[in-house]
Amino acid sequence: MSKIESEQQLSPSGTVDSDKYTFPQISQINIYPVKSITGISLSSSWVEQQGLSFDRRFMVADMNGKMVTARDNNQMVRIKSALQANGLVLTYPESDPLHLSFSDFMMEEVSCNVWGDEFQAYATSEAANAWFTYIIGKKVQLLFTGEQSNRQREKIQTNVSFADGYPLLLVSQSALDELNQRSPKTHTMAQFRPNIVVAGTKAFAEDGWKRIKIGEVEFEIVKPCARCVLTTVNPETAMRSEQNEPLKTLSTFRADESGGIFFGQNVIAKNEGMIRQGDKVMVLESKAKEVYPDTSGDAIEEETLKAITISVNGYMFDGDNQGTLLDQAEQAGVAITSSCRSGLCGACKMTLESGKVDQPDMPALFPGEIEEGKVLACCCVPKSDVELVD
Incomplete structure (x- = not known):
């Protein structure tokens, strides 16, 4: 051929x-x-x-x-x-x-x-x-x-x-x-x-x-x-x-x-x-x-919108269970370091201290990091009251 x-x-x-x-x-x-x-x-x-x-x-x-x-x-x-x-x-x-x-x-x-x-x-x-x-x-x-x-x-x-x-x-x-x-x-x-x-x-x-x-x-x-x-x-x-x-x-x-x-x-x-x-x-x-x-x-299946409380490095603000952590933090005036905003670079990597998030397996997360509580603010979505630190 x-x-x-x-x-x-x-x-x-x-x-x-x-x-x-x-x-x-x-x-x-x-x-x-x-x-x-x-x-x-x-x-x-x-x-x-x-x-x-x-x-x-x-x-x-x-x-x-x-x-x-x-x-x-x-x-x-x-x-x-x-x-x-x-x-x-x-x-x-x-x-x-x-x-x-x-x-x-x-x-x-x-x-x-x-x-x-x-x-x-x-x-x-x-x-x-x-x-x-x-x-x-x-x-x-x-x-x-x-x-x-x-x-x-x-x-x-x-x-x-x-x-x-x-x-x-x-x-x-x-x-x-x-x-x-x-x-x-x-x-x-x-x-x-x-x-x-x-x-x-x-x-x-x-x-x-x-x-x-x-x-x-x-x-x-x-x-x-x-x-x-x-x-x-x-x-x-x-x-x-x-x-x-x-x-x-x-x-x-x-x-x-x-x-x-x-x-x-x-x-x-x-x-x-x-x-x-x-x-x-x-x-x-x-x-x-x-x-x-x-x-x-x-x-x-569409998920019902739910109000939750988000804490980032000690700063607390009202959020929901549908927007990404990064978008919601920026709307609340809370700064999170970021760059690519698509899960590729890892600049927005944080540690989930408590609560639940939906975190897809993205290239910037190394094997085992999700299990260790690592999340990417640009693409994780809080599903309950959460506390995160960088």
Whole structure:
């Protein structure tokens, strides 16, 4: 059997009959110059091993170098950008534009942290720091990777920009179409922030790809992309979905046994080159698809709303048995350290001193921790009066 995707059958000569069969092709190319802001759609892009040119080459960080993202600062998705020959311009509805010129950057080395990766980035300008401080509401700084990122990820044997973990994200348009058929809400591709969108495939065909070629570049499909709370933020209004969509729907047919939710594929480039909108996607090698149980038809009995008392580090407040601990604490003005808000990072891990919670088995919980009383505030739901400490 050929390594070309199974939807594309071979002619007797062993080649694809291009008159009869259609290859998948690129329908969108997107970059996000600053991590967590609105993307820019391109007709073509130069691919580097650290990702698409200009993609996530900037990042907002606190004064200790820790990343600041739209997961906790939803307003960042309303920041837009335009590329210029000597830099870029950033706009935000309630602020004057910020003009960033590479020649004005201080370029002083700054230690920073992206999901545990410690590496050196570069300072930009005091004007940029002040502009983002106004939007975020606390003192932050804008960092630059430089022409070549110093962040080396040994796991994938390449350097990466300020992206979460992998240089590129690929999603098929049919995957979004399938989600929208199942979800009570209509979702846009912008919620998932892909670099490459592919049209002309069956739903989630990308799950079965291992190596592909687009234009001049060969890519390796590394692993499915675990999705976080950022997908629930409306890219236009910066408002989070009260129904936790699309994660709620995705959890019914794209979740693994640990509760991780997956949509799209993390990708690395094996060489540099140009890709263009409309380029054919040649599937060079396939792999077995991940299997996710489909529970969408399961009947779910609605639980009666019940008032309870919640204590977090000695601070007591009224809550209920339906919202997550993190959401309820924030509504009550009680601070809990958090980051990914989807059970992946462990920043909100706490100890349950008394009471009962519904805590799914999430990636940030190590074996045996649930039995020891460890919970994740972002995804556990109190079921009785509870007392927790961090």
